[in-house]
Amino acid sequence: MAHHHHIILQLLGLFALFVLSTVESSITSFTSIDAGEGTKWAVLVAGSTGYENYRHQSSVCHAYQILKKGGLKDENIIVFMYDDIAYNKDNPIPGVIVNHPDGPNVYAGVPKDYTGSNLTVHNLLAVIRGDKNAVKGGSGKVLKSGPNDHVFLFFSSHGGWGTFEMTQEEDLLAYQLNETLTKKHDSKTYKQMVIYFNSCYSGAMFDFLFLPKDMYVATSAAPRQPSYAAYNDNKHNAWLGTQFGVSWMEDSEQNDRKTRTLAQQYEAVKKGVKDSTVMQYGDISISKETLSSYMGAASPTASTISSKTKFSIGVSDFDVEIYDLMQKAIRALTSRSEKKKEAAERELYEALKQRAHVDDTFKAMVVYLFGKNKGPKLLNQVPKLGQSVVNDWDCFEKSLKTYKKYCGPLSIYAHKYTGAFANMCKAGVHIGQLAQAAAKACG
Numbered sequence: 011m012a013h014h015h016h017i018i019l020q021l022l023g024l025f026a027l028f029v030l031s032t033v034e035s036s037i038t039s040f041t042s043i044d045a046g047e048g049t050k051w052a053v054l055v056a057g058s059t060g061y062e063n064y065r066h067q068s069s070v071c072h073a074y075q076i077l078k079k080g081g082l083k084d085e086n087i088i089v090f091m092y093d094d095i096a097y098n099k100d101n102p103i104p105g106v107i108v109n110h111p112d113g114p115n116v117y118a119g120v121p122k123d124y125t126g127s128n129l130t131v132h133n134l135l136a137v138i139r140g141d142k143n144a145v146k147g148g149s150g151k152v153l154k155s156g157p158n159d160h161v162f163l164f165f166s167s168h169g170g171w172g173t174f175e176m177t178q179e180e181d182l183l184a185y186q187l188n189e190t191l192t193k194k195h196d197s198k199t200y201k202q203m204v205i206y207f208n209s210c211y212s213g214a215m216f217d218f219l220f221l222p223k224d225m226y227v228a229t230s231a232a233p234r235q236p237s238y239a240a241y242n243d244n245k246h247n248a249w250l251g252t253q254f255g256v257s258w259m260e261d262s263e264q265n266d267r268k269t270r271t272l273a274q275q276y277e278a279v280k281k282g283v284k285d286s287t288v289m290q291y292g293d294i295s296i297s298k299e300t301l302s303s304y305m306g307a308a309s310p311t312a313s314t315i316s317s318k319t320k321f322s323i324g325v326s327d328f329d330v331e332i333y334d335l336m337q338k339a340i341r342a343l344t345s346r347s348e349k350k351k352e353a354a355e356r357e358l359y360e361a362l363k364q365r366a367h368v369d370d371t372f373k374a375m376v377v378y379l380f381g382k383n384k385g386p387k388l389l390n391q392v393p394k395l396g397q398s399v400v401n402d403w404d405c406f407e408k409s410l411k412t413y414k415k416y417c418g419p420l421s422i423y424a425h426k427y428t429g430a431f432a433n434m435c436k437a438g439v440h441i442g443q444l445a446q447a448a449a450k451a452c453g
Contacts, residue, residue, distance in 0.1 A: 057167025080306020
């Protein structure tokens with residue numbers, strides 16, 4: 011009897027071990043699934059203001075719809091945009107923003123987290139860090155991601171050499187973004203991050219700057235190239251998108267995001283963007299992952315337009331204003347109203363005059379500092395391949411502030427001269443000297 015009792019105890023012990031191991035393995039498998047998935051987060055940033063910059067806000071609104079359709083929750087999507095397009099007096103269809111001539115209203119339901127005066131560099135950097143206490147105004151939403159979470163950032167605006175325009179008064183500088191991304195990495199509050207960056211010279215925001223191993227970046231242009239607008243549309247009197255934005259978003263909609271990789275999308279976007287060179291930075295191995303890891307998954311939709319007609323006209327961000335005013339002046343020629351003709355011609359003349367003024371201002375500054383021979387060469391001097399666009403960020407930042415103090419906000423066109431500030435710093439100009447030159451040129 012004792013023998014039987016001993017066997018039963020052994021069997022019970024084995025059974026208990028089996029149950030415990032089964033429970034343990036199920037707990038392990040459950041936590042590993044949970045750890046592998048994590049939460050998907052996104053920060054979407056449209057810089058710039060004014061109806062003429064329609065394309066940047068329409069891009070961010072469209073990106074929101076893609077992520078929302080992919081299953082991301084509003085609490086995990088943080089949107090920055092000035093929000094002056096949907097109900098702008100120039101918008102023929104109030105409350106509607108489209109990113110494609112035949113596309114749906116992408117403005118519907120977009121969270122207005124940081125709009126108007128809350129669209130600031132300070133708030134953006136605080137949001138990325140996840141620093142709720144530092145945020146001033148807005149919804150207060152921040153990137154509260156955890157160590158298993160995937161993060162997607164999308165930026166769209168104007169840019170210069172190492173600058174990204176938030177508003178006409180304020181630029182995000184490459185070193186500021188880089189420092190914030192490094193802090194985010196050091197805080198171990200995400201698993202991997204993907205950044206899509208659309209602006210002129212967008213490559214300069216990442217070129218020669220240390221990026222943590224767990225970040226992958228794709229930019230719309232090389233460090234010394236402008237970006238290009240897309241879908242010039244008479245119905246909305248606007249450029250509805252950007253070549254880079256349209257390419258990655260339509261690719262995301264037309265393919266199965268569960269199988270489509272970031273690398274496949276990069277190659278498709280590189281082919282799709284015909285007027286600038288799409289670049290990638292950071293940890294390229296991340297591009298082996300599927301789009302669904304960052305954007306969620308949704309049923310693919312059929313292509314709405316052939317790629318041949320997608321970007322029929324290549325107009326850079328710097329030239330959009332002049333192109334639009336030329337078209338307006340041409341249309342006015344057929345008008346019976348002399349007032350309309352005169353107004354369109356005057357508008358074009360004023361815009362060209364303003365450009366010439368920017369050209370003359372920068373030329374006057376460098377001639378004052380370096381003389382007639384050496385000065386003008388510094389304006390368009392491009393670093394050799396393998397050299398950093400900006401050497402001294404402190405001098406560069408102070409130079410921008412000095413220019414703005416004496417000459418006013420940096421216009422879209424003036425961003426093409428941001429390289430001149432970098433070159434002047436490399437040539438050893440002191441801020442006091444630059445202040446004298448700016449005061450003379452703009453006084």
